[in-house]
Amino acid sequence: MLLSRLIEKKEAIAQYMVNEITYICKNMEKRPPGSEGEKQASEYLAKVLKDDCGCERVEIETFEENPGSFYGWLYITMTLVIASVPVFFFNPLISAILIAAGLFVVIMQFGVYKKFIDFLFPKKIGHNVTAVKNCSGEVKRRIFFNGHTDAAWEWPVNYKLGGVGFEGHAVICGIGAMYYLVISIISVIKTGTAGVELSSTLGRLGLWGIIFVPFFIGLYFMRNKKRVVDGANDNLSGCLMGISILKSLKEEGIELENTQVGVILSGSEEAGLRGAKAWCEKHKDEFMDVPTFIYSYDTIHDPKHLMVNYRDLNSIVKTDKDVSDLFMEAAKKLDIPCKKGFVPPLGGATDSAAFAQAGMRSTGITGLNHKLEPYYHTRRDTYDNMNLEGLSNCYAVSVKVLEMFDEGAKQ
Numbered sequence: 140m141l142l143s144r145l146i147e148k149k150e151a152i153a154q155y156m157v158n159e160i161t162y163i164c165k166n167m168e169k170r171p172p173g174s175e176g177e178k179q180a181s182e183y184l185a186k187v188l189k190d191d192c193g194c195e196r197v198e199i200e201t202f203e204e205n206p207g208s209f210y211g212w213l214y215i216t217m218t219l220v221i222a223s224v225p226v227f228f229f230n231p232l233i234s235a236i237l238i239a240a241g242l243f244v245v246i247m248q249f250g251v252y253k254k255f256i257d258f259l260f261p262k263k264i265g266h267n268v269t270a271v272k273n274c275s276g277e278v279k280r281r282i283f284f285n286g287h288t289d290a291a292w293e294w295p296v297n298y299k300l301g302g303v304g305f306e307g308h309a310v311i312c313g314i315g316a317m318y319y320l321v322i323s324i325i326s327v328i329k330t331g332t333a334g335v336e337l338s339s340t341l342g343r344l345g346l347w348g349i350i351f352v353p354f355f356i357g358l359y360f361m362r363n364k365k366r367v368v369d370g371a372n373d374n375l376s377g378c379l380m381g382i383s384i385l386k387s388l389k390e391e392g393i394e395l396e397n398t399q400v401g402v403i404l405s406g407s408e409e410a411g412l413r414g415a416k417a418w419c420e421k422h423k424d425e426f427m428d429v430p431t432f433i434y435s436y437d438t439i440h441d442p443k444h445l446m447v448n449y450r451d452l453n454s455i456v457k458t459d460k461d462v463s464d465l466f467m468e469a470a471k472k473l474d475i476p477c478k479k480g481f482v483p484p485l486g487g488a489t490d491s492a493a494f495a496q497a498g499m500r501s502t503g504i505t506g507l508n509h510k511l512e513p514y515y516h517t518r519r520d521t522y523d524n525m526n527l528e529g530l531s532n533c534y535a536v537s538v539k540v541l542e543m544f545d546e547g548a549k550q
Contacts, residue, residue, distance in 0.1 A: 142542040145387040146473070146535045152387060153531035156379040159187070160371050161522040169367040170290040172206035172407035173263030176367075180288045181266040184378060184404055188270040192385035194402075196271040202417035206410035207260035210292070210362045212248040215256065216241035220316050221355050227319060227345050231326035238320045250453060252411045252488060265289075267418050268404035272385055279397040281431040282544050284381025284537065285415070285490055285501075287408035290370025293363045294516040302511025309485065312358050315351025322348070371522045372514065376506070376530060377436030378404055383534055384541060398545040403433070405490050415493035423497045432462045432544060433501035434537065435491035438515070440506045442476065442529040445536070448503040450481035452492035458502040459495065466504060469539035475532045483509050506533055 145152075163183065168176035181199055189197040219241035227234040247255035266288070297305040322344050329341070381402040388400070405414035415435075439445075447463045450456065463479075470477035482488060482503065491503035506529050507515065514520045 149531035149535045153527045160375040164369045164522045171367045172410035193389040194270040204413040205257040205260040208257040209411040231323040235323035265406035271401040276396045281399040283401045283433045285403040285435040286377025291409045291516040293366040298517040373438040376439040380436045412493040415490035419497035437489040438507045446478045446480040452488035456492040459500040463502040470536045
């Protein structure tokens with residue numbers, strides 16, 4: 140079934156997305172993970188999916204989470220690392236243990252997104268939305284479009300100094316922690332644990348290392364938990380992508396015969412993919428009956444950086460090649476620029492990582508430079524800082540993906 144009529148409307152659909160995003164940003168509370176604002180946005184978009192998109196099944200589900208834990212590693216890790224500095228001069232072995240423990244926390248909580256220290260933080264309730272538009276005949280394949288409804292806490296350093304300053308600060312802290320870990324280990328090997336036996340060289344190295352301490356302290360303020368950004372691009376743009384496709388299908392009176400189309404709006408992505416993980420725990424077996432593809436959209440902005448991410452979650456999770464290749468093929472057919480890429484180390488993750496880890500076939504679609512943009516996780520991520528061309532191009536490719544998938548191009 141050709142869906143060229145939907146693609147021809149891409150500029151109007153992009154404006155529709157901006158209008159809806161503007162409404163949410165102006166009329167609803169801020170949307171940090173597990174908040175009333177996240178709930179309001181979920182309820183509003185669920186109503187749109189039911190009333191304007193013709194979805195027969197629309198469910199809002201809750202899940203328990205501890206959203207403060209995702210950045211909680213900052214306080215634990217940096218406290219341990221800062222404590223290791225004076226301890227180094229008295230007991231290098233304990234200094235090395237403190238640093239190693241701090242690094243282990245950050246690897247578990249941010250490196251691989253495990254719920255390692257979640258139990259230490261207050262419990263909140265997040266919200267997921269699942270919407271499904273049935274086909275007219277037997278279901279032979281299924282496609283989901285995913286975005287996350289929550290928004291991020293601001294990153295002050297990125298706002299003030301940009302991506303180079305933000306990433307440079309983090310790198311300096313990492314170098315500083317490894318610096319003290321290395322000289323602590325050398326001290327233990329050479330002189331044992333007693334700091335009084337430190338050689339003059341090691342002592343001087345320890346003193347020189349104090350230059351890292353201000354940077355360690357600064358990392359406590361990597362996140363401003365008192366300011367939540369509007370999250371227009373990250374990630375209401377992703378939420379509206381699938382909604383717009385379903386709305387266009389309904390407006391054009393198009394019913395697919397054997398392809399079921401759905402939208403997953405996951406909560407609390409900014410707290411470590413908690414909503415997508417909760418969704419997979421509940422639904423993954425339900426949607427394994429036929430070939431099912433999931434496209435997770437995150438921050439659809441710059442048309443120059445429309446990208447299919449073949450690896451996710453700091454590059455340690457591999458996304459599905461067929462799902463990824465289909466998007467690339469669709470972009471090529473429409474002559475819309477699209478890159479093959481990956482979420483880099485220290486780049487975080489999109490919800491596609493949670494789906495992939497659960498054994499589902501998914502990929503992540505992004506529309507931003509992975510070298511941090513000035514609006515990324517800052518107060519500049521507003522409804523009047525969106526890119527109509529970026530939205531319309533991504534929408535057009537996504538419709539083409541649906542067309543090719545419906546034709547059985549990838550099964």
